[in-house]
Amino acid sequence: MNDWLSASFALFIFPGFGFLFVCALAFQWIDRRVAARLQGRIGPPWFQPLADFIKLMAKEDILPTGAHEWACAALPMVSLATVLTAALYIPVGGQAASAFEGDLIVVLFLLSIPALACFLAGWLSVGVYSVVGGNRSLLQYFSYEVPFLMALSGPAILSGSWSISRIAAQQAGATWMVFVQPLGFLLAIVGLIGKLKRSPFDIPKAKSEIVAGPLTEFSGRKLALWHLTLHIQTVVGLFLLVDVFLGGCSIGLAVPGVLVFTVKAVLILLALSVASVLYARLRIDQLANLGWRVLAPLALAQMLTTMWIGVR
Amino acid sequence: MTRITIPIGPQHPALKEPLSFLLTVEGERIVDSALRIGYVHRGIERICQNRNYVQNVHVVERICGICSHIHTTTYCQGVEALLGLQVPLRALYLRTLLGELERIHSHMLWLGVLAENIGFTTIFMYAWRDRETVLDIMEEFSGGRVAHAVNVIGGVRIDVDEAQVDSILARLDELEQQIEILLGVIQHERTFQARTRGVGHLSVEQVRRYCVVGPTARASGVNVDMRRDAPYAAYDWLDFRVITAEEGDVWARTMVRVLETIESLHMCRQLLAELPEGPLAVRAPRRVPPGEVVSRGEAPRGELVYYIRSDGSDSPARVKIRTPTLTTLITLPDQLRGVNTADVPAVLAGVDLCIACADR
DSSP states (O other), X not given: OHHHHHHHIIXXXXXXXXXXXXXXXXXXXXXXXXXXXXXXXXXXXXXXXXXXXXXXHHSOOOOOXXXXXXXXXXXXXXXXXXXXXXXXXXXXXXXXXXXXXXXXXXXXXXXXXXXHHHHHHHHHTOOHHHHHHHHHHHHHHHHHHHHXXXXXXXXXXXXXXXXXXXXXXXXXXXXXXXXXXXXXXXXXXXHHHHHTTOTTSXXXXXXXXXXXGGGTTOOHHHHHHHXXXXXXXXHXXXXXXXHHHSOTXXXXXXXXXXXXXXXXXXXXXXXXXXXXXXSOOOOHHHHHHIIIIIIHHHHHHHHHHHHHHHHO | OOEEEEEEOSSOTTOSSOOEEEEEEETTEEEEEEEEOOTTOOOHXXXXXXXXXXXXXXXXXXXXXXXXXXXXXXXXXXXXXXXXXXXXXXXXXXXXXXXXXXXXXXXXXXXXXXXXXXXXXXXXXXXXXXXXXXXXXXXXXXXXXXXOOXXXXXXXXXOOOHHHHHHHHHHHXXXXXXXXXXXXXXXXXXXXXXXXXXXXXXXXXXXXXXXXXXXXXXXXXXXXXXXXXXXXXXXXXXXXXXXXXXXXSHHHHHHHHHHHHHHHHHHHHHHHHTOOOSOSBOOOOSSOOSEEEEEEEEETTEEEEEEEEEOSSSSOXXXXXXXXXXXXXXXXXXXXXXXXXXXXXXXXXXXXOOHHHHHO
């Protein structure tokens, strides 16, 4: 009975869905606020993300004639489910809801499903902007995913483990991976920006070009779920980087691990916010060039060096 | 490769005014485009025939929400020429001053729109924030942010005093610093250049063939500027440079417009420093003797032409307005052929369309 209770608590409250939902809203607010301040604006009040979510949930849900209704309803739910599942294997403040050897691979796989779901959503919701946006999200996926995977494999090779919990635990008291592999950390951040379709890689949903990309035809609850997926994906991605590169919750001070962990995640988030206001949006061919001519070779060099050191 | 048709407009986030494009696209490359205009046609030329000359000043002011002042200036100039009026020097200076302030405001607005269209929100926010300085100056001067109602036939309606001149000069200095910062960002930010260089190219031949005017023509290396070529108002007494560039792409248009903004600031300073004393307006008779006149002015987007024909009554027999945007609109299918769909917003913003002006 007690096991069942603690498992439910871990799944639904902490470090599960409840905590993720709160973090998703809070991180979104911090991001919007920081970006606004950098742009000479004020930014939204703290409850704006929640208000937006509630408003969208309450709005009328319409799809254009000819759209695949069943798939369009299922895709946002599937995406949300995959990112929530991925979150189970990511230790928050030292404890993950679940862990096994090789969960890093599973998490990376799960985190890439929303991109594919976006592509399908673009095709199945029949709008012309959706189709273009869907194609772009797939092209973008091919550009950032490989460097992202290679960047994250470095710490795994060094730790000799493909379990996120173990990679994080090994860094406790030892040197953080970010100092061993600064290049890998940088590449992982760039990859994460691409994964989250954040500016300057917001190519699949470029507003001034293709309105909202794959999500153009979505509204109401479905759109709310898409947005929630993206924001939880942001949180999960940040947590993943903190665990793999910033030593999880370890800092050696007498403060709660969760707090330390969240602060580290927010620090990476700030880097993402700053990056989002610094650059103009790239074109998809420019991103592919960047991904394959710059990021992928760098990531490969990093990985091979790591393997060489690891073997020695 | 399969071709799909992408509609841009009449309502689209990249467009601030209604205009319709049907793009035929292969993959991400545009092979053909069809342009449709006329969504904001208000029949202004016909309206002008039904109102008298004085009322028409207010009608033509409402053609455009950005360059309203140059419309009234060009119109009043035409009617004054028909009447043979000698406009007081102070009025000419004040007209020019407002015209240059309007150019600064229009170019900064344009920079923001371009930046937003290429996904550079920060420059958009900064440019529009700094543009408020000019709007504030214009509001204090005339009471209106975009529709000033300053021009009357025979002169201007509103004066500035010493205190206002000092306050305007101080704020122009601040504005220049802000524009220098923006210029620095544009020149050094590689992503900005990656999105604007080589996009929407117009050659000198194309510019000549389509009679393109204004900054778009100057960015292709065609050195035309009504302020220098056919000086009106107080431009004859001003010392200024005409900015040109050679590349002919959106990047060149950006540089031309931003440098022109700084040049306009210098002109405003000159105008305020040399502001002559004297009356603001001369009395104009209600009836205009028969005749016809072509009046030209340099709007922020280029040469603006007014043709006015009088039959001797108190309202014009014909008013024909050729706005600069019309000349750039017809180059768009050429500019769009072969570009990436992602560059469409940059091309559209690059030529600085004013659909309300073009449709009238």
